[in-house]
Structures are given as C-alpha cells and as structure tokens.
Amino acid sequence: MIICTNKMEYPLRSQCQRVQKQAMVSKEKERASRVLMKSALGRGSVDAVSQQMASHPQYLESFLRAQHYILHMDGPLPLPCRHYIAIMAAARHHCNYLVYLHSAQFLRLGGDPLWLQGLEAAPPRLRLLDHINKVLAHQPWLAACSHIKTLLKCGESCWSLAELVQAVVILAHCHSLCSFVFGSNADSGHPAPPSKSPNGTPPTLCAFDAANGNPNGPLCLDNAAEQMTRRWSVDSSSDVLCLKERIHRAQEERDKREERMLHAQTLQQADVEEDDEMMCFADPSRFVTDPDFDYQDFARRDEDHFQVFRVQDYSWEDHGFSLANRLYSDIGHLLDERFRSVTAVTSPHGPELKRAVWNYIHCMLGIRYDDYDYGEVDRLLERDLKVYIKAVACFPDPSRSSARPLGWAPLKTSERIHVNLLIMEARLQAELLYALRAITQYMVA
Incomplete structure (x- = not known):
C-alpha cells in the first residue's frame, strides 16, 4: 500500500509542476501585454522593437x-x-x-x-x-x-x-x-510611403470616369447643369416652377462637385508633400x-x-x-x-x-x-x-x-x-x- 502511494506521488508532482509552469508563463504573457499596452498608450502604437523585446517583459x-x-x-x-x-x-x-x-x-x-x-x-x-x-x-x-x-x-x-x-x-x-x-x-x-492614385487622379475619382463622361469626372463638371437644363426644356409637361427648382438643384450639385474636386486635389497635393517628406526621412546619408x-x-x-x-x-x-x-x-x-x-x-x-x-x-x-x-x-x-x-x-x-x-x-x-x-x-x-x-x-x- 505504501509502495503504491509513493508511485502515485510522481505523476501528481509532475502535474503540479506543469500547472506552476503554465501559471508562470501566463503571468509573463500578462506582464508583456501590460508593458506593450503602456507603450502603445504612450506613442499611439506599438513599434517593431517593442514587439521583438516583448518575449522578455522584465527587460522590456x-x-x-x-x-x-x-x-x-x-x-x-x-x-x-x-x-x-x-x-x-x-x-x-x-x-x-x-x-x-x-x-x-x-x-x-x-x-x-x-x-x-x-x-x-x-x-x-x-x-x-x-x-x-x-x-x-x-x-x-x-x-x-x-x-x-x-x-x-x-x-x-x-x-x-x-x-x-x-x-x-x-x-x-x-x-x-x-x-x-x-x-x-x-x-x-x-512604414511605407502613402500610395497615390494612378495617373495623378485624385483618390476619390476613378481614372476611367473622366474619359467615359461620368458626371463625377472633371471633364463633365462644367456642362452638367447645362445638359440637365437642355433635357428639361424640351419636356413640355414640366412647368416653369419645377424647371427653376431643378435648375437650382443642378447648380447646387455642381457647386458640391466642384468643392469635392477641390478637396480631392488638396488631398492629392498633401500626399505628394508627404511623399517628399518621407523621402527626406528615409535618406540617412545626408x-x-x-x-x-x-x-x-x-x-x-x-x-x-x-x-x-x-x-x-x-x-x-x-x-x-x-x-x-x-x-x-x-x-x-x-x-x-x-x-x-x-x-x-x-x-x-x-x-x-x-x-x-x-x-x-x-x-x-x-x-x-x-x-x-x-x-x-x-x-x-x-x-x-x-x-x-x-x-x-x-x-x-x-x-x-x-x-x-x-x-x-x-x-x-x-x-x-x-x-x-x-x-x-x-x-x-x-x-x-x-x-x-x-x-x-x-x-x-
């Protein structure tokens, strides 16, 4: 009976050691997580160096x-x-x-x-x-x-x-x-430089829209209201008030599109400036x-x-x-x-x-x-x-x-x-x- 008890002590001891080891590993992971969280809160992100060092949280x-x-x-x-x-x-x-x-x-x-x-x-x-x-x-x-x-x-x-x-x-x-x-x-x-849209087209526009006459494209902004007015003027069932209201809405839409176009061009210019700035960062030789x-x-x-x-x-x-x-x-x-x-x-x-x-x-x-x-x-x-x-x-x-x-x-x-x-x-x-x-x-x- 005593021999049997002694034989059973070894697996129990081994299991206890495994549990203790798992607890230590869990504690270390939790500590690493806390350190990285503090690092992220301080800088807004976790940099690659801290991620590498996180396997040794006390040193980190x-x-x-x-x-x-x-x-x-x-x-x-x-x-x-x-x-x-x-x-x-x-x-x-x-x-x-x-x-x-x-x-x-x-x-x-x-x-x-x-x-x-x-x-x-x-x-x-x-x-x-x-x-x-x-x-x-x-x-x-x-x-x-x-x-x-x-x-x-x-x-x-x-x-x-x-x-x-x-x-x-x-x-x-x-x-x-x-x-x-x-x-x-x-x-x-x-970090990689921000990507620019193809052919220098503002990022909110598709490169094919302007060529295909899409009213969202820059080539159609100037005559969008004129085309709409011409269509409505041949419609004999439209009264004058309705026609004026539609023309007014068309003008407002045109103004909004021009504003979006200007904003898109501003963003594009900012992207170009940011590219130049990042090129400056990435040249240590200077x-x-x-x-x-x-x-x-x-x-x-x-x-x-x-x-x-x-x-x-x-x-x-x-x-x-x-x-x-x-x-x-x-x-x-x-x-x-x-x-x-x-x-x-x-x-x-x-x-x-x-x-x-x-x-x-x-x-x-x-x-x-x-x-x-x-x-x-x-x-x-x-x-x-x-x-x-x-x-x-x-x-x-x-x-x-x-x-x-x-x-x-x-x-x-x-x-x-x-x-x-x-x-x-x-x-x-x-x-x-x-x-x-x-x-x-x-x-x-």
Whole structure:
C-alpha cells in the first residue's frame, strides 16, 4: 500500500509542476501585454522593437523606462535636439527605421524641418557632435580627452558637461539599438510611403470616369447643369416652377462637385508633400560625413598605439555609473537596471554563455577583463555564433551588407532575441565606458 502511494506521488508532482509552469508563463504573457499596452498608450502604437523585446517583459520594462527618460523627460537638452542627435546616431549605420521614427518625433515636437535637409543645415553645436558620433559608432577606442575639450571649449557653440553626457548617452543608446534592429530584422516594420492614385487622379475619382463622361469626372463638371437644363426644356409637361427648382438643384450639385474636386486635389497635393517628406526621412546619408570611416579590428598588435581598455582601471560599476549619475541625474540607475535586467533573463545556456557573449563583444571593442579566461569564448561560442555576433555588433549596416547575418543554430525566437539584447547592451556599455573615461580625463586634467 505504501509502495503504491509513493508511485502515485510522481505523476501528481509532475502535474503540479506543469500547472506552476503554465501559471508562470501566463503571468509573463500578462506582464508583456501590460508593458506593450503602456507603450502603445504612450506613442499611439506599438513599434517593431517593442514587439521583438516583448518575449522578455522584465527587460522590456527597463528598456522602455530608460528610453523614455532619455528622450522625453527632464534633461539639459531640448526635446527636438535629442531626436536630431538620435537621427545622427542612427544614420551612421543607415538604419532607416530609426531615422524615420526620430525624424517624425523631431517634427512633432516643433523641430525645424530645414534641419532634416542634412547635417550641414543643422546648428553648429549639433554639427560639432559629428566627430564623436562617428568615433563612438565605429571605433570607440579613439575617443579622447581632446575630443571632449573641443566640444566644451568652442566659443558660442560650446557644450556644457551635463549636455554632453546626455548627448553621449543618446548616441550610444541609438548606436546599440541599430545593432538590435539589424539583428532582429525589426526594420522590416519601416512604414511605407502613402500610395497615390494612378495617373495623378485624385483618390476619390476613378481614372476611367473622366474619359467615359461620368458626371463625377472633371471633364463633365462644367456642362452638367447645362445638359440637365437642355433635357428639361424640351419636356413640355414640366412647368416653369419645377424647371427653376431643378435648375437650382443642378447648380447646387455642381457647386458640391466642384468643392469635392477641390478637396480631392488638396488631398492629392498633401500626399505628394508627404511623399517628399518621407523621402527626406528615409535618406540617412545626408546626416553622414566621412562615410568610409568604419569598424576596424582592434588587434593586440596595435597595443603600442591603442592601449587595451582594462576594466580593472575603469569600470561601469566603480567609475562610469557615478559620473553619469552626477552629471545627468538618475540616468546611471536606469542604465544599470538595463544591464542587470539583460543578464538576469532566463536562458537554457546558463550564465557562462552570457558572459562569453558579453566579453567577446567587449574584446572586439578593445575592452578586456584580467580575471576572465578568454579560452572560454572559443569553447562556448561556435564559429557561426561568433560570426553573427561580430556582424551585428560591429557592422549593423544593411547598406554595406549583401545579406543579413545568418543564424548560427536552430534556436527559439526568444533565445535569439536574448542574444541580440546581450549584443546591444554590451555595445552600449562599451561606448559609454570610452566616452565617460574621456570626460573623466578632461575633468582631472
């Protein structure tokens, strides 16, 4: 009897575990739904990036919270300028998706449309960011104290330290987000321009109506009442009052048709203007100087010229966090929450693989950890995975790639997205470390 009871415990325990697992999955889905709903209420729609990240709702919350704070909450930079800096950052990687979104936000917040004609049309202060933007996007190890000094000591166009820190955070945020957009194919959600009616005909009219004499067409508007009057005048059974009433109604109908025609032409003109505006959004090259400047391998043989960035000397936890938080209130906490959230995401591959991905990206960007055995990278990361990581982290530019980076193994969608999140956050932290170290060097010089 006792043996029988013990045998029955296992299926009951297994069933209980399944119920608990289903409850956890349901809870995570509900949380993801709440996050997306908040995102939709804030922007009027759910963007493709949030949809991709929704499989990891805890991380998505921290990402949206930080992004909202950077772009929309109190800070030293005006809101339109923040989105213009984001356009500059996304343009370095020819990310049409982000260039379009931030262009729309820039105009919505009252930004000058002339600035969208190209970088040369922007104010001198914003143009001064071009060099640090280029360096952080492709070769962040080149960021130097001299670059910071140029921005802070340039006469009427000079930046304050607080403004510069916020600008650097926006640049790094958008550069790394380009990697996620590229790796997850999120830019396939780029809105298409509004379609125009054939042959330039107003959208409320059929292209064949005018040619076939349809009274709704433009060719028949002028003589519609005349034709009706001629028909009614030969009808001997119609009295004068009835004839006048019909003529009056015909005139009113004619006026209404002309009004509809004018409205349709106005809509058509608006569509043409919107097409031109969207073409402006979709051309990142006008915000890019020195387009040949790109990522170069940071090799050990270059140590004499570019010293390896050792985390033991300058780390996010001990140095970058406090400096960022001091010059740009609360941003350190929000960024730190992002870094912690992405490493806390549940993964079947364990923490060793997460650390291998993170440290491999930092290694490619010249950052090394003295307490880490880099043999783990070769042991844990397959060659195809390493090729994928390098492509997404260092070359997230569809204009320079013949095809999107191929997947390395048949993984679940959520696992693939998690790897893309690790790439994004590791790159974000690397750029911030280089920029904040350069600012620190300027402050203590």
